Amino acid sequence: MTIGGRVLKTGMAVALSIYLSSLFGFATPLIAAVAAIFTIQPSIYRSWQRVADQLQTNLLGALIALAAVRLFGHTPIAVGLVSIVVILISIRLKMESTISLTLVTVVAIMEATGQGWDVAIERFLMVLTGIGASFAVNVLVFPPRPKKQFNEQLSGAYTQLSLLLRTAISNEMKEQVFRQEKDKLHGTLRKLEERYLVFEEERKILARTKTSHARKLLVSKQMIKTLQKGADLLDVVEEHYFASPSANEWATRFDRQIEDMSKYHEHILLKHEEKIKPNAQIEPEEEREARLVKDLTAYIMEDPDENKRLVFVAAALFEYAYHLRRLEKLVDQVQQRTAAGEVKEG
Missing domain, CATH: 1.20.58 (Methane Monooxygenase Hydroxylase; Chain G, domain 1)
Structure with a gap:
């Protein structure tokens, strides 16, 4: 069994996201690592496209999650309804590939708002850190040929x-x-x-x-x-x-x-x-x-x-x-x- 370039880069992206999480003082590196895993792509073009799509849908998902918490609180039903809305919007925007990570963002933010807005914003930054780490590794380390x-x-x-x-x-x-x-x-x-x-x-x-x-x-x-x-x-x-x-x-x-x-x-x-x-x-x-x-x-x-x-x-x-x-x-x-x-x- 051989280790392919994408497998190796996924591991490196996870490692980098964890290191950056520690450097930035995040409470946990888990969300950043998950974001890094979802962003690795087989080509630079796809990687850039995925980053652009992830930024759009995750920002939109974060705003919807924050608005929903203010209106309905962070009950399980509210989280489920917001997840449905985010999925429908992502499909409408033809960004189905970003749904998984966007839902991670939504759940992380809505679950964190009970601990304060600063925690919710921090979790969104964790997602951006993972996306950035993944893109950097994909472009700089063994770029796809x-x-x-x-x-x-x-x-x-x-x-x-x-x-x-x-x-x-x-x-x-x-x-x-x-x-x-x-x-x-x-x-x-x-x-x-x-x-x-x-x-x-x-x-x-x-x-x-x-x-x-x-x-x-x-x-x-x-x-x-x-x-x-x-x-x-x-x-x-x-x-x-x-x-x-x-x-x-x-x-x-x-x-x-x-x-x-x-x-x-x-x-x-x-x-x-x-x-x-x-x-x-x-x-x-x-x-x-x-x-x-x-x-x-x-x-x-x-x-x-x-x-x-x-x-x-x-x-x-x-x-x-x-x-x-x-x-x-x-x-x-x-x-x-x-x-x-x-x-x-x-």
Whole structure:
């Protein structure tokens, strides 16, 4: 088990909030620590957005709590009603993620007003201390690098996909192992989509490089799309290929074509990382693909009812190939424009 950056930073934010609570002379560091835990985010943009939202809703919640205490006292029913109002307001403001900490603020302030207004204000300051500690740690200590994390997950997803594709037709892998690896692949793809959203949010704070960042986003999105098409091919092979009476007859040709596409996919990723010579020809021979289409079409027409399952497999394979070629074109375009931009700056 490894300790991730967010886990480590959460611990550091809690430690800092406790230290600051002691430095400021707060009665207890508990509220500040809780606020720090709720504020840690996977990107600087999200962290800043969360701080801004937390400040708004917590200030609003604190004002409502103080007003409610003056009107109704700090009875359990009053605290419950104020909590409901705060939840509804947060939802209305589309700040649902801040509800938990805002409710902590409300309860802490309403419970403290019986001890005096100075205690209630102190507890609100505790919340602000925790928010500030969390934001400082997130920005200054191991700042999130969504691009690097995205590329690492992308490489891992391709490795999983390649292993499954290369053994899909030959059916060499044990059924249980194949399903486990396939589940891992789908899990990695979900994480990639989440990481892409974080990567996309960076564009909002990178004003100077919005154009180049937009190009990189386009490539990243196509990379995910291509991986998904490869995963779709696995599903189609599993569902239709082995159910076809002609599976064994076409095994070698399908296996070779999938092998070519998988290798092509790997070379595109290497090109994107600038590990391949600029003029290297990495696209597989289209003649072999054309022959496969021609021969398979003629074969299916001999007995469409019996051989139609092969159509699904071929369609999924050619769609995967289409998105691979589109990905390579995007990578080439981005690298050419990047190079042109560097020449102009030079």
